[in-house]
Amino acid sequence: xxxxxxxxxxxxxxxxxxxIADGEMVTMRGVWDGPEEARAVGEQIEAxxxxxxxxxxxxxxxxxxxxxxxxxxxxITLGLPYRVxxxxxxxxxxxxxxxxxxxxxxxxxxxxxxxxxxxxxxxRGLGEATLQALHRAARxxxxxxxxxxxxxxxxxxxxxxxxxxxxxxxxxxxxxxxxLDGMPHTELAETVLDESGYxxxxxxxxxxxxxxxxxxxxxxxxxxxxxxxxxxxLEHVALVMENEDSERDDMVNLMxxxxxxxxxxxxxxxxGWEEGLFPHQRALEExxxxxxxxxxxxxYVGITRARRRCLISFAANRRVYNQWxxxxxxxxxxxxxxEHVARDADQGLYGYGGLxxxxxxxxxxxxxxxxxxxxxxQRGYRVGGGRTIDGTAKRIEDASPSGGWQVxxxxxxxxxxxxxxxxxxxxxxxxxxxKSGRKKVIGGFVEPA
Numbered sequence: 453x454x455x456x457x458x459x460x461x462x463x464x465x466x467x468x469x470x471x472i473a474d475g476e477m478v479t480m481r482g483v484w485d486g487p488e489e490a491r492a493v494g495e496q497i498e499a500x501x502x503x504x505x506x507x508x509x510x511x512x513x514x515x516x517x518x519x520x521x522x523x524x525x526x527x528i529t530l531g532l533p534y535r536v537x538x539x540x541x542x543x544x545x546x547x548x549x550x551x552x553x554x555x556x557x558x559x560x561x562x563x564x565x566x567x568x569x570x571x572x573x574x575x576r577g578l579g580e581a582t583l584q585a586l587h588r589a590a591r592x593x594x595x596x597x598x599x600x601x602x603x604x605x606x607x608x609x610x611x612x613x614x615x616x617x618x619x620x621x622x623x624x625x626x627x628x629x630x631x632l633d634g635m636p637h638t639e640l641a642e643t644v645l646d647e648s649g650y651x652x653x654x655x656x657x658x659x660x661x662x663x664x665x666x667x668x669x670x671x672x673x674x675x676x677x678x679x680x681x682x683x684x685x686l687e688h689v690a691l692v693m694e695n696e697d698s699e700r701d702d703m704v705n706l707m708x709x710x711x712x713x714x715x716x717x718x719x720x721x722x723x724g725w726e727e728g729l730f731p732h733q734r735a736l737e738e739x740x741x742x743x744x745x746x747x748x749x750x751x752y753v754g755i756t757r758a759r760r761r762c763l764i765s766f767a768a769n770r771r772v773y774n775q776w777x778x779x780x781x782x783x784x785x786x787x788x789x790x791e792h793v794a795r796d797a798d799q800g801l802y803g804y805g806g807l808x809x810x811x812x813x814x815x816x817x818x819x820x821x822x823x824x825x826x827x828x829x830q831r832g833y834r835v836g837g838g839r840t841i842d843g844t845a846k847r848i849e850d851a852s853p854s855g856g857w858q859v860x861x862x863x864x865x866x867x868x869x870x871x872x873x874x875x876x877x878x879x880x881x882x883x884x885x886x887k888s889g890r891k892k893v894i895g896g897f898v899e900p901a
Contacts, residue, residue: 453755455789460745477794481765489767490526509718511705513754515730518671534704538711547665558628562596574653576617637682674771709750720758725766727780751784863898
């Protein structure tokens with residue numbers, strides 16, 4: 453931590469000390485993607501739990517609030533109790549609840565609670581008087597609020613302006629509902645949030661919370677990608693919300709780095725150490741050198757929250773705007789004194805020391821990544837946009853209907869092993885793996901066997 457913070461030019465000198473013996477080195481772990489990062493952290497927590505270490509002595513400190521979702525869902529899958537300190541659980545956040553309410557009304561028009569939540573969000577001039585009229589109409593007709601709204605807009609019960617606004621909203625829901633079977637559900641969700649004005653509401657909001665809320669909405673869209681349709685996703689969210697357990701004391705702590713100041717834990721996990729995420733791109737763009745130094749102070753805070761062990765991780769790929777992007781390891785990794793850091797990485801993903809290529813913190817992208825990129829090009833993919841390890845643009849895009857894959861073909865995946873393709877949809881493959889069972893994967897992540 454001292455070696456890292458020493459890079460801040462405007463800092464008064466300060467030396468950390470301890471009267472206990474030398475402890476463990478900081479562990480640096482490189483993984484393939486965000487879900488793998490959450491799996492790896494979950495496995496490490498379970499191993500510590502088996503060693504009789506209390507969950508309350510463990511913390512995951514993230515740079516941005518949206519990062520908590522993958523860990524929360526992983527912990528629910530594993531049955532690991534957790535608490536979010538200094539904030540709400542992902543699906544409890546106001547902007548997520550609003551977005552889910554829109555999607556619920558699309559799938560289930562008779563969901564009165566969901567409709568009432570967003571009928572005037574963003575503001576449409578549908579105030580308390582309109583809502584009271586809707587409730588009266590619903591009671592009179594023994595119907596849902598949406599059905600009552602469809603009835604009332606055909607009458608003179610409401611003034612012209614709210615009647616027009618309500619009619620526009622109903623027309624929007626009818627249009628979105630008509631797209632349920634013909635449009636990918638992730639694209640439909642984005643369409644709903646855009647056309648309803650909800651995304652624009654936060655884009656125009658000048659509060660300090662607005663950028664984080666927009667990041668959370670993007671993370672919600674990313675969460676949808678793991679499900680077949682909107683209905684399956686909404687059922688999953690309902691189960692997640694039912695899994696709340698506030699009675700237990702022994703729980704993993706999950707919070708942002710900002711919320712962690714003043715706290716200490718035996719074990720600290722620091723995920724997402726990638727350029728653009730940490731240091732955060734917005735902090736660099738708005739604050740320049742001062743912003744970078746503040747980000748470095750947050751990194752210092754994170755490391756110094758750990759009493760016994762500190763585990764830092766970064767992912768080679770992140771899903772951003774429905775595209776996989778290769779990620780650049782954080783510059784802070786390079787700034788850690790190498791003699792105090794133990795490095796580890798998923799096999800076939802990174803090399804360490806002497807494999808060639810441009811590296812950060814001793815990590816380099818090795819031949820397997822370059823070979824995978826060449827296979828993508830050969831199968832009709834375009835590689836452009838995003839950023840690579842050296843800061844140049846790279847994003848994988850599907851330029852052919854199926855990426856060249858055929859049902860029945862035998863393939864190999866670095867994580868899941870050998871299997872046969874069952875279904876091809878654009879750049880997504882459903883594969884029956886010999887040891888891992890059925891999985892959905894990105895075509896660019898497998899190779900012919």
